[in-house]
Amino acid sequence: MKEAIVVKHLKKSFGSKVVHRDVTFTVYDREIFVIMGPSGTGKSVLLKQIAGLIKPDDGYIEVYGMDILSLDEEKVIEFRETLTYVFQSGALFDSYPVWYNVAFYLIEKKGISEREAKKEASYYLSLLGLSGTEDLYPSELSGGMRKRVAVARALCMNPKCILFDEPTSGLDPVMTAIFDNLILKLRKELGKTCVVVSHDVNSAFRIADRIAILWNGTIVEVGTPEEIRNSSNPVVKQFINGEPEGPITEMMERENEQINA
Numbered sequence: 001m002k003e004a005i006v007v008k009h010l011k012k013s014f015g016s017k018v019v020h021r022d023v024t025f026t027v028y029d030r031e032i033f034v035i036m037g038p039s040g041t042g043k044s045v046l047l048k049q050i051a052g053l054i055k056p057d058d059g060y061i062e063v064y065g066m067d068i069l070s071l072d073e074e075k076v077i078e079f080r081e082t083l084t085y086v087f088q089s090g091a092l093f094d095s096y097p098v099w100y101n102v103a104f105y106l107i108e109k110k111g112i113s114e115r116e117a118k119k120e121a122s123y124y125l126s127l128l129g130l131s132g133t134e135d136l137y138p139s140e141l142s143g144g145m146r147k148r149v150a151v152a153r154a155l156c157m158n159p160k161c162i163l164f165d166e167p168t169s170g171l172d173p174v175m176t177a178i179f180d181n182l183i184l185k186l187r188k189e190l191g192k193t194c195v196v197v198s199h200d201v202n203s204a205f206r207i208a209d210r211i212a213i214l215w216n217g218t219i220v221e222v223g224t225p226e227e228i229r230n231s232s233n234p235v236v237k238q239f240i241n242g243e244p245e246g247p248i249t250e251m252m253e254r255e256n257e258q259i260n261a
């Protein structure tokens with residue numbers, strides 16, 4: 001299996017707050033890899049480091065053979081076109097119509113004419129069930145539609161790999177299922193590698209080839225949905241069963257005691 005993303009011994013702190021102590025994992029080409037874990041364990045920070053938006057303190061990140069922590073100018077462009085990050089909020093420009101949001105990279109960075117870029121944007125919007133929204137503004141769309149526009153924008157760059165930060169947060173169960181199908185379709189029909197940060201256990205089990213559980217600065221387990229469901233690791237068990245008592249809450253209580261001491 002071809003490696004898409006290799007993360008080795010990643011370390012990241014913000015001041016005295018240690019977020020990642022030692023994070024190591026591999027994502028394979030065309031895999032749907034879901035990263036889960038309790039709130040505040042550093043899932044978004046991990047994605048942002050892979051996307052080159054935050055610099056790790058130490059460790060190694062490779063994306064399709066590129067060592068992303070030491071890219072020269074030429075490779076930076078190749079990296080940007082290999083991997084895209086879809087922000088949790090969608091991060092759309094409110095003052096531009098939908099089509100321009102989607103075509104932004106093509107027009108601003110690739111110098112493609114607005115006419116051609118709009119055609120391309122319309123194609124990706126139709127792929128995501130958003131035909132007819134081209135001339136609307138982001139404020140006129142629902143949350144789920146805005147998230148899909150953000151995916152269309154990512155697809156316009158034709159990356160090999162897309163990073164999704166909580167794509168289904170704030171969506172109802174039906175819209176969540178639609179989004180899950182969309183991610184499955186991106187892999188099946190367009191051959192994309194998808195790395196998804198999610199809180200939603202049902203959604204993760206539905207889409208993932210493998211799931212990684214991040215906790216206490218490290219990946220405590222990686223496995224297929226079946227392996228994660230049957231894990232004997234107390235952290236994994238507490239997390240996927242949503243139990244109020246166990247190692248996750250014990251550590252939270254210890255941290256609260258230290259803060260209040």
Ligand SMILES: Nc1ncnc2c1ncn2[C@@H]1O[C@H](COP(=O)(O)OP(=O)(O)OP(=O)(O)O)[C@@H](O)[C@H]1O
Pocket residue numbers: 014017019037038039040041042043044045046
């Ligand atoms: N730019 C930053 N400066 C300082 N601290 C940060 C910064 N970004 C994140 N953090 C801290 O890093 C920790 C991990 O944050 P992160 O957003 O990655 O968690 P998460 O697992 O994605 O949480 P959630 O599931 O709630 O979205 C948190 O304690 C957060 O406050």
